[in-house]
Amino acid sequence: MIVLGIESSCDETGVAVVKDERKILANVVASSLKLHSRHGGVVPEIASRMQLESIAGIFTEAMQIAKIKPEQIDLVAVTTHPGLPGSLITGIAFAKALALSLGKPILGVNHIHSHIYANLLYPGNIKLPAVALVVSGGHTSLFYLKDFYKIQVLGQTRDDACGEAFDKVAKIMGLGYPGGPLIEKIAQGGNKHKIKFACGEMNTGLDFSFSGIKTAVLYYLKDKKPGIKLIKDLAASFQESAVNVLVKKSLLACKRKKVTHLLIGGGVAANGVLRQKLMASAKAAGINCFFPDIDLCMDNAAMVAGLGGYLYKHGARSDFYLNM
Numbered sequence: 001m002i003v004l005g006i007e008s009s010c011d012e013t014g015v016a017v018v019k020d021e022r023k024i025l026a027n028v029v030a031s032s033l034k035l036h037s038r039h040g041g042v043v044p045e046i047a048s049r050m051q052l053e054s055i056a057g058i059f060t061e062a063m064q065i066a067k068i069k070p071e072q073i074d075l076v077a078v079t080t081h082p083g084l085p086g087s088l089i090t091g092i093a094f095a096k097a098l099a100l101s102l103g104k105p106i107l108g109v110n111h112i113h114s115h116i117y118a119n120l121l122y123p124g125n126i127k128l129p130a131v132a133l134v135v136s137g138g139h140t141s142l143f144y145l146k147d148f149y150k151i152q153v154l155g156q157t158r159d160d161a162c163g164e165a166f167d168k169v170a171k172i173m174g175l176g177y178p179g180g181p182l183i184e185k186i187a188q189g190g191n192k193h194k195i196k197f198a199c200g201e202m203n204t205g206l207d208f209s210f211s212g213i214k215t216a217v218l219y220y221l222k223d224k225k226p227g228i229k230l231i232k233d234l235a236a237s238f239q240e241s242a243v244n245v246l247v248k249k250s251l252l253a254c255k256r257k258k259v260t261h262l263l264i265g266g267g268v269a270a271n272g273v274l275r276q277k278l279m280a281s282a283k284a285a286g287i288n289c290f291f292p293d294i295d296l297c298m299d300n301a302a303m304v305a306g307l308g309g310y311l312y313k314h315g316a317r318s319d320f321y322l323n324m
């Protein structure tokens, strides 16, 4: 089955073609990130205007890369939630128009679940049930995954998402946007033990909290004129604290649910320190930990097409009243 995936939940516009739920034939992503950076965050109006202008061209490009004709598409899968309303509507309207004109079915897909599915776009021996951690700019959640159509929330952030904390801390430190990759880069060579931050340790459960650490960084820098050494130490210490809580709670969730497979997804999963620490700690605990490659950690439509195909095969259906 050939599935066309459409992803437009935030600043990216993605169109992908995936065959038989796992084989990527094309995965085109255009980002309007540069246009947002001077505002220090995504401006919804700018994002949706760019998506409206670019989506048809990106679709044509995906068809060319996949070397297929639109008539060969069997299903159109589109992100319906969560996300920015104007951005989601653009993708959904395009998906509906395309599916209707081709006389093909359409299926709405959950953006967060598709981040987990990104792990299945590689050859690998993933066994369900598993625990999944999705860490992005908008979400930080732990799930128990009996299957992709049976997903239970185990814990989530009570305030800021982890990626949001990276973005806000980078802004406080004057590094720019998006903050995650900038913090990771500047933290290299910094002393991660310099400053002790408590990060989301407010409970022994599986919920997270990242707003306190952002405020702690703000107060730490108050009335200081930090040099590059202190900025590096601060970035490394913040990153260490954020990563440690993600590792600790992910392993705790695996232990509680008695599972040996852990799937990670979302933009923050691109972080090298998180990848290394989680891999090593999971291995020591006898848990198989999976991360998608960096480009599939970020928002993309291949994960939407893959999950759409999988769910459709297992009986999921949408109609043309489908909305956000």
Ligand code: KG4
Binding pocket: 010, 135, 136, 137, 138, 139, 162, 163, 164, 166, 167, 178, 179, 180, 181, 184, 266, 267, 268, 269, 270, 271, 272, 297, 298, 299
């Ligand atoms: O999944 P994603 O592309 O979009 C959302 O659905 O939110 O995630 C974007 C988030 C941003 O907050 C960004 O700062 C963060 O992922 N991010 C990172 C890294 N690369 C991206 N955070 C930490 N380290 C990174 N290397």
Ligand code: ZN
Binding pocket: 111, 115, 136, 137, 266, 267, 298, 299
């Ligand atoms: Zn995302």
